[in-house]
Amino acid sequence: MKSKFLRIILIVVPLGCISFFLYMTFFHSAYDHPGRYVYLDHCSSCHGEKGEGIQQLVPPLADADLAREQFDSLPCWILAGTNRPMIVNGKTYDQPMYPTAMTDIEMTNLLNYLASDMVHAKRQYKSDAVIKMMQRCRP
Amino acid sequence: MKWHLILCAAMLLSLSSCKPPPEPKVKVLGETLVYHQTIDGQVRYDTVTAVIPQFHFIDQYGHQVDTGTISGHVYVVDFFFTHCPSICPKMKAELHKVYEKYSDKGVLILSHSIDPERDTFPALRLYAEKLNIDNNKWLFLTGDHDSIYAMADRYLAYAKEDKESPGGFVHDGNFILVDKKRHIRGYYDGTTDEGTEKMMSDIELLLHEK
Incomplete structure (x- = not known):
């Protein structure tokens, strides 16, 4: 049970980081001042x-x-x-x-x-x- | 089943008989006049499309520019003045793209100043130099007041003196495209990238005309 939870975290956190990075690089400029x-x-x-x-x-x-x-x-x-x-x-x-x-x-x-x-x-x-x-x- | 096959064959045949789409064309603008006269009892018709008439102006080097200068060239016309605080700089930036792409292909640009008092030919030369223009591909024209405004009328351009508006003059933001035979072929919004892009695609078509 615990290892399954850990595995999910290990997948979700890096995925989140990557998508945040991609968002900041490609879409942040669309957020207009x-x-x-x-x-x-x-x-x-x-x-x-x-x-x-x-x-x-x-x-x-x-x-x-x-x-x-x-x-x-x-x-x-x-x-x-x-x-x-x-x-x-x-x-x-x-x-x-x-x-x-x-x-x-x-x-x-x-x-x-x-x-x-x-x-x-x-x-x-x-x-x-x-x-x-x-x-x-x-x- | 047999009928299906025949139907398919018929559809294929009808597809193959389709003609290729007609070549894109740019319309000739302006009033078309039709003359008729009776020769030997028969009525003959002659269609005459509007042509930009003879003109004489002075360019930024003090040289005379007339219809001979532009004969055989596709050219672009706009109206402006050097003290213009509003749309002129943007139009000049857009025209510069046209100049960079087409000046080597024989396309000329005629920028008419509508402020002959201040825009003498040395003033226009200074302005041209600020745009890094030092040749005969982009001409900045001046002349006497009445002939400039009469010319604007012939190009169906709007240009007027107006004390109320910024800079003292008003004019539209159009580029006017004229073909090798001095027929007006198009009006484009010179204050937008899209207008300039559209004009450049039409220039491609006009360059291939004889």
């Missing part, structure tokens, strides 16, 4: 669905060194736009960035999404901090 939808609505038409950018016209966001180093500037660039030339991963981009209106909830979700899934910056934001960041740069 809420900021992904903000990104697709407001950012992807220029920066690309995967953050790849467009040639020398629009800089990439995926693993972009500038976005990682100046992550806290992103809310102002998004809200007010910017004309300053940017050097991203060694290339210069000087097409103006256009302002995009956004609520604080959208901005919080977007920043967290960018930090975790695209820019890969070690950041995490709560909406009260984001509201302060947004107020500082509203024209």
